[in-house]
């Protein structure tokens with residue numbers, strides 16, 4: 250029988266082996282907390298690789314010895330850590346306790362199985378730690394039975410604040426690896442691209458579970474990321490989002506206290522520039538349709554981009570790309586408009602499938618641009634509903650590096666990273682002669698849980714566009730404040 254108490258592999262070899270068996274995965278994964286992560290660890294698979302188990306538990310034991318942790322028994326957090334706890338128990342002759350996930354509804358109804366005395370010390374064993382919640386759940390059950398828990402050992406600490414959170418609860422957490430170390434080793438052996446290493450570092454930085462936030466922000470003991478999009482303030486979301494355009498937009502929305510986008514559907518450069526200069530102070534975004542401008546020129550673009558700096562807004566070209574990847578690449582980068590050179594955001598129909606995003610992304614990503622997918626429309630009888638909308642959300646989820654949200658009419662995703670932007674807005678609801686449907690800013694932001702209202706004719710055709718812009722800005726932002734309260 251193999252010696253279960255010694256490490257067979259070096260730490261680097263163990264990381265490479267765990268990568269080989271796909272216990273470490275890299276891409277885009279939804280975590281238990283609801284947030285998306287570029288790295289995912291599924292250590293459940295290690296039970297299929299008995300040759301690796303002695304190294305895993307060997308390093309866990311080494312940490313316990315190095316730190317001189319004393320304890321009477323050990324207990325694994327169900328379920329992945331159970332085999333690890335069993336091996337440690339057998340190879341080091343330490344009694345083990347089992348925590349049930351739910352008490353049996355017959356017999357003794359015990360949550361903790363095994364023999365122990367109140368006051369015994371227990372070491373908790375876990376595979377991966379993110380926020381520390383799973384360890385704390387087990388600790389709580391052990392403490393209810395009178396056991397004393399002051400230490401936990403884990404194979405991998407994701408480095409996202411779990412250590413501090415456990416420390417605040419009187420538990421010292423000891424790890425074999427951190428996520429950062431794993432990533433560095435895999436990079437060293439050419440298993441991970443530099444770009445992915447950077448993405449993961451950024452993710453760790455931005456997704457730290459602050460112990461104080463966890464206990465105070467939502468009372469439920471949940472990390473703030475677990476809250477749905479509609480409950481999180483614009484500025485808080487700016488902190489959670491990784492796309493630079495989303496961050497900039499959400500930040501300026503809170504600073505300028507506006508969630509208004511004006512759709513400047515006018516047909517000469519001079520009219521548009523004059524209108525943008527007037528309404529600029531009240532908007533977070535200006536939306537254009539450059540293909541309706543009679544006298545389009547690069548001079549128009551330089552004036553528009555100057556105004557974007559002067560009034561601090563984002564430029565959204567409502568181009569609605571809807572062709573195959575190769576064609577949209579050319580449409581986005583070239584022609585007389587060269588949209589990718591100046592529009593922070595553009596949008597696309599999901600009709601052609603994800604190829605449209607692949608094409609746009611090739612041009613837009615290096616320039617730091619973002620794209621909205623059209624998931625729903627405001628016009629009567631449109632076909633963007635049901636499964637079409639659901640599939641659109643899926644395409645967005647698979648392309649978060651470029652897709653930053655949706656043009657939509659309802660709350661279609663709870664993810665804080667996805668902006669919801671809604672056209673078809675006027676101060677009173679109704680319809681135009683061609684089937685455009687209007688709802689009020691309050692309805693859109695408060696009831697449909699959208700983030701941003703788009704208003705065209707309600708402002709640009711108003712007698713005084715400045716007064717109208719102020720009224721829409723006030724209506725939209727007060728609905729947001731009401732939603733937050």
Ligand code: 5IU
Pocket residue numbers: 512514538567623625626627628656672673674685703704705706707
């Ligand atoms: N727009 C819509 N509905 C949609 C999408 C885009 O109205 O579903 I996608 C655009 C069209 C127009 C602006 O440029 O938003 C709305 O203008 P009015 O507020 O003037 O209707």
